[in-house]
Amino acid sequence: MNEAPLKVERPQSDDEARLAALGQEQAMGRHFNVWSLIFLAFCTSVTWEALTSTMAQSLRAGGSSSLVWGFAAAAIGAMAIALSLSEFSSMVPTAGGQYHYVAALSPLKYRRLFSWIAGWATIWSWLLSALTGTFSNALQLQAYIILFAPNYEYQRWHTSLIVIAMTTCFFGLNVMGTRWLHRLTFLGIMLHISGYVTIIVYLLVKVHPKNTATYVFADLTNLSGWKSDGVSWSIGLMSSAVAFINWDSATHMAEEMQNASRDLPRVLYGCVALSGILTFPWVIALAFCMTDIEAVLNGPVGRICPLVQLVYNVSGGSQSMTLGITWFFLFLGFFIGGPGCMAASSRVIWSFAREGGLPDCFSRVHGRLEVPANALLLSWAGISGLALIYIGNETAFYGIASGVTVVMIFSYALPIFLRIIYGFEHTNLQPGPFTLGAWSMPINVFAACWCIYLIIFLCFPSVVPVTPENMNYAPLIFGASMLVAAGTWWVYGSRLYLGVLSEEVSLIQPEEIVVDQHIEDEKKGGDSSLGI
Numbered sequence: 001m002n003e004a005p006l007k008v009e010r011p012q013s014d015d016e017a018r019l020a021a022l023g024q025e026q027a028m029g030r031h032f033n034v035w036s037l038i039f040l041a042f043c044t045s046v047t048w049e050a051l052t053s054t055m056a057q058s059l060r061a062g063g064s065s066s067l068v069w070g071f072a073a074a075a076i077g078a079m080a081i082a083l084s085l086s087e088f089s090s091m092v093p094t095a096g097g098q099y100h101y102v103a104a105l106s107p108l109k110y111r112r113l114f115s116w117i118a119g120w121a122t123i124w125s126w127l128l129s130a131l132t133g134t135f136s137n138a139l140q141l142q143a144y145i146i147l148f149a150p151n152y153e154y155q156r157w158h159t160s161l162i163v164i165a166m167t168t169c170f171f172g173l174n175v176m177g178t179r180w181l182h183r184l185t186f187l188g189i190m191l192h193i194s195g196y197v198t199i200i201v202y203l204l205v206k207v208h209p210k211n212t213a214t215y216v217f218a219d220l221t222n223l224s225g226w227k228s229d230g231v232s233w234s235i236g237l238m239s240s241a242v243a244f245i246n247w248d249s250a251t252h253m254a255e256e257m258q259n260a261s262r263d264l265p266r267v268l269y270g271c272v273a274l275s276g277i278l279t280f281p282w283v284i285a286l287a288f289c290m291t292d293i294e295a296v297l298n299g300p301v302g303r304i305c306p307l308v309q310l311v312y313n314v315s316g317g318s319q320s321m322t323l324g325i326t327w328f329f330l331f332l333g334f335f336i337g338g339p340g341c342m343a344a345s346s347r348v349i350w351s352f353a354r355e356g357g358l359p360d361c362f363s364r365v366h367g368r369l370e371v372p373a374n375a376l377l378l379s380w381a382g383i384s385g386l387a388l389i390y391i392g393n394e395t396a397f398y399g400i401a402s403g404v405t406v407v408m409i410f411s412y413a414l415p416i417f418l419r420i421i422y423g424f425e426h427t428n429l430q431p432g433p434f435t436l437g438a439w440s441m442p443i444n445v446f447a448a449c450w451c452i453y454l455i456i457f458l459c460f461p462s463v464v465p466v467t468p469e470n471m472n473y474a475p476l477i478f479g480a481s482m483l484v485a486a487g488t489w490w491v492y493g494s495r496l497y498l499g500v501l502s503e504e505v506s507l508i509q510p511e512e513i514v515v516d517q518h519i520e521d522e523k524k525g526g527d528s529s530l531g532i
Contacts, residue, residue, distance in 0.1 A: 003196075004465065007078050007337070009368075013387075014259075014261055014262075015030070015255075015257075015259065015261055016116040017259045018091075018092065018093055018429075018430075018453070019094065019255065019262055021430075022092070022094060022100070022431055022500045022501060023500060023501075024094065024354070024500070025138075027254070027255070027365045028178065028255060028256050028370045028371070028372075028522065029178065029256065029370045030255075030256055030257055030260075031178045031179050031256055031259045032090045032178070032182050032253055032256050032257040032258065033182075033257070033258050033263075034257075034258075034259075034263040034266060034267060035306050036182045036183075036185045037185075037250045037253060037257055037263075037264075037267045038250070038266075038270055038271055039185035039188055039189040039336075039422070040181075040185045040188070040191055040249055040250060040253065040336070040340050041246075041247045041248075041249055041267055041271040042124055042189060042275065043185065043188035043189065043192055043273075043332060043336045043337050043340055044122045044129075044133075044247070044249040044340040044341050045243075045244070045245065045246040045247040045249075045271065045275060045424045046133075046192070046246075046329075046332070046333075046337055047243045047244065047275040047276075047278075047279045048243070048255065048278075048279045048283075048451070049195075049307075049329050049332070049438060051071065051239055051240065051242070051243040051282075051283065052241050052286065052306065052307045053136055053306060053422040054066060054238060054239040054242050054243075055239050055286070056239075056288075056293070056296075056297055056303075056306060057061065057235070057236060057238045057239045057291065057462060058070060058222070058236040058237070058238070058240070059221065059238075060223045060224060060293075061200075061222070061223070061224040061226075061232045061233070061235045061236035061237075061238075061291050061462060062213070062220065062221065062222070062232055062234075062235070062236030062237075063219040063221030063222070063233075063235035063236075064215055064216050064217070064218075064219040064221075064287045064290075065214055065217060065218055065219050065220055065233070065332070066220075066233045066236030066237065066478040066529050067236070067240075067283060067286075067287055067498050068217060068283055068284060069217075069241040070233070070236055070237045070239070070240045071239075071243070071279070071280060071283045072280065072353070073240070074237060074240030074241055074243065074244050075240075075244065075272070075275075075276030075279075075280070076183065076276075077123060077244075077272060077447070077450035077453075077454070077461065078244035078247075078268065078272050078276070079272050079276065080098065080350045080443050080444075080446045080447035080450060081249065081272075081412050081416070081440035081447045081451065082268045082269045082271075082272040082273075082326045083269050083436060083447075084416050084419065084436075084440075084443055084444045084447045085098070085101070085248065085251070085268060085412065085415070085416075086264075086265035086268045086269050086417075087265070087432070087433055087434060087435055087436050087440060088101035088104070088105075088419070088433070089101070089122060089251050089265055089268060089432070089434075090261050090262070090264065090265045090336070090359075090431075090432025090433055090434035091104065091261075091262045091429055091431055091432040092104050092252040092350065092429065092431070092432075093255075093257075093260035093261045093264050093352040093418045093432070094255060094480070094500075095251075095252050095254055095255045095348065095502070096119070096122075096348065096351040096352070097122060097251035097254070097348065098122050098251075098411045098412065098414060098415055099115045099116075099118035099119035099121075099246060099348075099352070099411075100115070100119050100351075100500055101113035101118075101123050101390065101415035102115045102117075102118040102414050102415050102418060103118075103500045103501050104112050104427045104429055104500075104501060105182065105415055105418040105422060105424070105426060105427060106418055106426060107422065107426050108420070108426065110275060111499060111501060112248070112494075112497055112498075112499040112501065113494075114414070114418070115500070116357065116417070116485060116493050116497055116499070117482070117485050118411060118412070118414045118491075119348070119352045119357055119485075120357075120481065120484055120485035120488070121407055121411040121414070121481060121482075121485070122348050122411045123348050123349060123352060123392065123408055124407050124484070125245075125404060125407040125408040125410075126252070126341065126344050126345035126348055126398055126454060127345050127379065127382045127383060127478075128178055128384055128403065128404035128407065129245065129246050129341055129345075129404050129464070130167075130338070130341035130342050130344075130345050130379070130383050130403055131163070131383050131386050131387060131400070132400070132406075133160050133246075133298070133333060133337055133338060133341050134163050134166050134170070134333070134338050134383065134387075135159070135163055135167060135340075135387070135390075136305075136333065137304050137329075137330055137333040137334060137337075137338065138159050138162040138163045138166060138425075139159065139304040140305045140307075140308060140326070140329065140330050140333075141330060142154065142159060142162070142301075142305075143304055143305035143308040143309070144322075144323065144441055145311060146301050146309070146310070147319075147322065147514055148301055148319050148496070149299060150496075154388050156391050156394060157391045160387045160388055160390050163383075163384070163390075164384045164387055165385040166334065166338060167338070167342070167380055167383045167384050167387070168380065168384075168467055169334070169338075170338040170339045170341075170342045171342065171379075171380040172375070173335075173339040174342055174346065174376050175369060175371060175373055175376060176290060176369070177369045177370060177371055178256050178370060178371060179219050180341070181336075181339060181343055182341065183260070184335055184336045184467055185204050185336055185340075187335055187336065188336030188337065188340075189438055191328050191329075191331050191332040191335070192328075192435065193328055194195055194328055195326075195328030195332065196278070196282065198325060199307075199311070199325055199326070200281075200282055200286075200419060201329075202314075202321075202325050203285065203289040203310075203311075203314060203519075204285055204288075205284070206314050206315070207288075207289040207291060207532050210288040210291065211287065211288050211289075211290070211291055213220075213342040215287075215422065216284065216287040216288055220233065222323060223463065224462060224463050225347075225463055225464035226464055227482040231457075231460070234453075234457040234460075235457055235460050235462055236270045236404060236429075237454070238402070238405070238457075238462070242363055242405050243275075243456060244264060244275070244276075245371055245404075245405055245408045245409070246341065246344075246408070247268065247271045247275070248266045248268065248344075248412070249340055249341065249343075250264060250268060250271070251264065251268065251342040251439065252342065252344040252345075252347040252351075253343065253347060261432045261433055262432075265432070265433075265434035266434075271338050276361065276424070283435075289310075289314075289509050290310070292313075295313055296309050296310050296313060296506070297309075298303050299313060304308060307326060307329070308322060311325045311326055312375075320379070320398055321354050322469050324333055341379070342376065342379050342383070343376075343505070345379045345382075345383075346371075346372055346375040346376040346378070347372065347375070349362055349372070349374035349375040349379060350363060350365070350372035354374065355497065355498045355499055355500060356493075356496045356497045356498045357380075357497050357501075358491065362374045362375045362378055362411065366414075379410055380396055385399065395468065395469055395471075395473075400473070402458070402472060402473060402474045402479055403459055403473060403474040403475075403476070403477025403478055403481075404477070405454075405474070406455055406458050406459060406474045406475075406477070406478045407477065407478055407481050408492055409454050409455055409458070410451075410455065412447075412451060412480065413447075413448060413455070414453035416444050416447050416451065417448055419440075419473055420441070420444050420445060420448055421443050427501070428503075435501065445470055446505055453511065456474075457473055459472060459474050460472065460474045
């Protein structure tokens with residue numbers, strides 16, 4: 001194999017040198033720092049909000065113990081995944097994220113094919129994540145209308161139109177530029193923390209009597225129909241699994257972050273660690289306060305927005321308290337959660353297009369706004385188009401919502417498996433500032449096992465006997481995403497897709513990189529470090 005040394009005469013920073021090693025150029029401004037990006041990751045993963053919206057799954061399939069201890073297990077598993085991806089992100093700090101890690105770790109013979117599969121998995125996971133997050137916001141808005149406008153008649157097409165309207169607003173916020181998105185993350189984290197404190201304090205004060213500690217930590221309720229309590233408990237993990245995805249939004253904004261190779265890993269494992277630590281007390285408090293799960297689920301909006309129904313029940317039907325306690329999450333989704341998910345999905349589309357995975361028009365960056373406007377438009381069109389499915393088939397849409405977690409976990413698992421199988425023997429890229437050292441292999445193996453466990457049980461029917469109305473469509477959604485990857489590879493990808501590192505490049509030697517002294521000083525004593 002012929003290897004030609006890559007010469008980088010004067011990049012502005014180590015981040016641009018790493019882009020050059022992948023054959024890429026800096027195309028957008030680096031307006032995010034470690035704080036704004038970790039806030040973005042918090043607001044797209046929305047750990048306690050996502051858990052609350054899906055907690056009925058845990059309480060029915062495994063009881064309170066599945067909710068509480070399942071969350072603890074999910075936090076540990078997600079931390080292993082985050083640490084594994086953090087090591088890769090330090091070496092390859094690019095918008096492609098998972099599919100670029102796959103390219104860096106794959107044998108040259110299979111590099112384009114493997115990264116193609118990972119690229120489509122990442123694109124689909126983010127489009128579906130953006131859709132389900134926006135859909136949750138739309139349902140919360142409709143929950144208010146159902147509860148407080150007696151003459152309103154709920155229609156599915158109303159929900160789809162609200163989703164499209166919100167997605168259009170998210171598009172508008174994104175095309176204003178990354179500087180605005182950077183600022184909105186600070187508003188988002190304020191709403192995130194305020195909602196957390198307000199709701200949990202309100203519930204702890206108002207709910208009397210509460211559940212017992214025995215119920216909270218040891219209850220095993222199996223209403224799923226599965227004969228095995230262990231299978232049922234594992235199915236109940238879906239609530240916690242959903243709570244620990246989307247934190248990788250930060251990886252797809254890597255080319256707009258200062259000192260990404262150093263600080264991006266801190267964002268990834270820092271977000272998962274802090275989300276787990278902060279949300280565990282929330283889960284316990286919620287388990288103490290959920291004294292009548294059937295009253296919540298059977299309420300007027302219990303199945304479309306359990307949190308609103310819970311607060312409505314506890315407040316005795318008070319309109320002011322229900323709105324005043326829960327509006328945080330609606331605003332969080334509107335101002336930063338939704339725009340953040342759209343930004344992440346558009347960056348994956350943009351990155352994939354510049355390597356030939358999609359038409360070249362989607363690889364263009366608006367010169368003044370410094371955003372991939374065409375990729376944002378495609379993201380808007382994809383989310384809006386998928387939202388129309390709900391009009392024709394409610395069950396199919398919820399299948400999409402359940403399938404997103406499987407596709408996302410699969411995109412995390414691909415580079416981890418390649419790391420276990422091949423190590424770093426097929427890459428000449430320089431290791432990043434963050435490495436796991438001797439712990440790398442054990443952590444990756446544990447993360448891979450956790451991914452397998454989740455994917456298996458996330459594909460199980462949540463209720464038996466299975467009917468078209470209650471079946472789990474996650475395997476179908478995953479299979480459809482893989483069919484798209486295979487079909488597009490056969491039609492044009494095998495001929496047109498360039499990928500990254502399609503030809504081996506040699507290690508960038510430090511002496512070949514000339515960096516301005518003031519940048520070196522900033523990196524050594526930068527004020528953007530979390531210190532975690």
